[in-house]
Amino acid sequence: MFIRLLRPRSVLLIPKRGRVKTKWATHKKQKLPSLLALEHFDRFYAPMYDKLWPSIRLALLSQQKYGALINNYSNNVDSAVLDLIDTGADNFVQIAQSHKLSEASDIVDKIGLKKDVSIPEILESLQKEKEKPPLVQHDDGHHVETELDSNLYEYMPVETVYTEDELLELKETEENIFRPQDFSVDLIEDTSLSLPIQLKVHTFSRGNVTMFQPPKGDSHRLLDYYLLDAASTLPVLALGLQPRDKVLDLCAAPGGKALTILQTGLTDKLTCNDNSHSRLGRLKTVLNWYIPAADKITILKKDGTKLGHIMTEMFDKVLVDVPCLTDRHMLQTDDNNIFSSGRKRERLSLGDTQKQLLCSAILACKPGGSVVYSTCTLSPNQNDGVIQSTLEWLWENTKIDVSVCNLKPLADACSKTFRFYEHCRYGQLVIPHIRANFGPLYFAKLMRIN
Numbered sequence: 001m002f003i004r005l006l007r008p009r010s011v012l013l014i015p016k017r018g019r020v021k022t023k024w025a026t027h028k029k030q031k032l033p034s035l036l037a038l039e040h041f042d043r044f045y046a047p048m049y050d051k052l053w054p055s056i057r058l059a060l061l062s063q064q065k066y067g068a069l070i071n072n073y074s075n076n077v078d079s080a081v082l083d084l085i086d087t088g089a090d091n092f093v094q095i096a097q098s099h100k101l102s103e104a105s106d107i108v109d110k111i112g113l114k115k116d117v118s119i120p121e122i123l124e125s126l127q128k129e130k131e132k133p134p135l136v137q138h139d140d141g142h143h144v145e146t147e148l149d150s151n152l153y154e155y156m157p158v159e160t161v162y163t164e165d166e167l168l169e170l171k172e173t174e175e176n177i178f179r180p181q182d183f184s185v186d187l188i189e190d191t192s193l194s195l196p197i198q199l200k201v202h203t204f205s206r207g208n209v210t211m212f213q214p215p216k217g218d219s220h221r222l223l224d225y226y227l228l229d230a231a232s233t234l235p236v237l238a239l240g241l242q243p244r245d246k247v248l249d250l251c252a253a254p255g256g257k258a259l260t261i262l263q264t265g266l267t268d269k270l271t272c273n274d275n276s277h278s279r280l281g282r283l284k285t286v287l288n289w290y291i292p293a294a295d296k297i298t299i300l301k302k303d304g305t306k307l308g309h310i311m312t313e314m315f316d317k318v319l320v321d322v323p324c325l326t327d328r329h330m331l332q333t334d335d336n337n338i339f340s341s342g343r344k345r346e347r348l349s350l351g352d353t354q355k356q357l358l359c360s361a362i363l364a365c366k367p368g369g370s371v372v373y374s375t376c377t378l379s380p381n382q383n384d385g386v387i388q389s390t391l392e393w394l395w396e397n398t399k400i401d402v403s404v405c406n407l408k409p410l411a412d413a414c415s416k417t418f419r420f421y422e423h424c425r426y427g428q429l430v431i432p433h434i435r436a437n438f439g440p441l442y443f444a445k446l447m448r449i450n
């Protein structure tokens with residue numbers, strides 16, 4: 001009787017001679033940055049947004065919706081508005097105006113430690129992460145030289161040595177977990193909130209995915225509307241602009257929010273700053289196409305983290321629309337994607353930059369004025385997390401006193417158009433939904449008391 005011994009298929013089929021060993025280092029395909037972004041969001045947002053995540057994810061991967069910001073400087077305003085209404089795109093600011101902001105704002109949301117903020121399994125997963133067998137090498141009894149002998153007794157043997165990549169990985173996890181601190185902050189009622197009549201932003205209703213026609217030029221070659229994510233006009237509404245306000249847009253390029261500020265007709269003087277030469281070029285192009293004479297606009301190219309130290313207490317209102325993960329954009333393009341391996345450090349330092357920009361914005365704001373912070377990411381750490389760490393820093397290191405404003409009345413007024421996340425601690429967050437595919441857009445407002 002013969003017993004046939006089967007060899008593994010691969011060995012049977014592939015003759016030994018001529019077999020090529022795969023060189024993974026050179027042949028393994030690198031994952032595209034957009035795929036890395038999606039994996040990152042699945043890892044950090046799924047536990048945070050829980051049951052909402054599948055619908056947010058679907059919307060992020062689908063065609064986003066736009067809004068048409070009417071250019072009041074164009075000769076064609078009336079016909080542009082009529083055309084938009086004819087096609088079914090209504091002015092969401094006007095719809096929101098039917099809500100009485102002041103009545104809604106009677107309900108001031110007091111947030112303390114007991115508030116049921118959902119920061120669910122993500123903390124648990126961090127704990128698990130920590131409990132994993134260490135990525136370590138032990139340092140066994142090497143001779144250690146110290147400057148002073150007495151220090152030998154203070155020497156703690158090294159337990160864990162991380163490689164640079166492992167350190168970045170740890171920072172990645174840390175950077176994406178927001179832990180609410182043990183202090184409680186009462187949000188204050190914001191009596192300055194109002195919806196400027198001049199501002200007209202047309203959007204198609206929920207579920208209507210009609211695309212806008214390209215804007216048209218008037219006799220002076222000024223375009224009649226500007227297409228943008230309609231949610232990005234909300235931080236401007238939150239500013240609560242008053243006639244003759246002096247306004248600083250600290251990270252202004254390419255200029256969608258600066259243009260929105262100008263369309264309210266309320267600012268006397270707008271200062272637009274950005275540290276990127278090329279993006280400032282785009283801002284100037286936008287202004288040229290939409291604004292006749294730029295006399296009330298000053299353009300600066302400065303590091304925004306330092307500007308507050310130079311232009312201290314000069315502005316009534318400051319908008320700080322910081323660089324962030326730009327979630328939607330990162331899923332759509334691989335070019336210059338912040339999830340590419342070459343930009344990992346930059347990505348992990350975003351939180352620090354955001355905090356420095358917000359501190360600088362607060363310094364630039366007059367006492368009694370206010371600052372609106374905004375991002376277009378769902379990352380809790382880059383949203384409420386930055387507000388919280390800035391508050392802590394201010395309280396510990398300065399005499400500046402700020403209050404956080406309750407923006408719920410504004411969110412309620414705009415809830416026919418946008419879908420808001422209910423569990424932010426300090427700000428409001430528009431979450432993308434397939435029927436109202438705007439955002440993500442987070443905004444929070446700080447009022448400077450002294």
Ligand SMILES: C[S@@+](CC[C@H](N)C(=O)[O-])C[C@H]1O[C@@H](n2cnc3c(N)ncnc32)[C@H](O)[C@@H]1O
Nearest residue numbers: 251252253254255256257275276303304321323
């Ligand atoms: C989210 S974008 C701003 C978008 C703009 N507000 C708009 O509505 O069109 C962030 C901007 O911050 C700028 N930026 C990044 N770091 C900065 C810094 N340290 N100082 C000033 N601007 C900075 C970037 O060049 C980028 O244009």
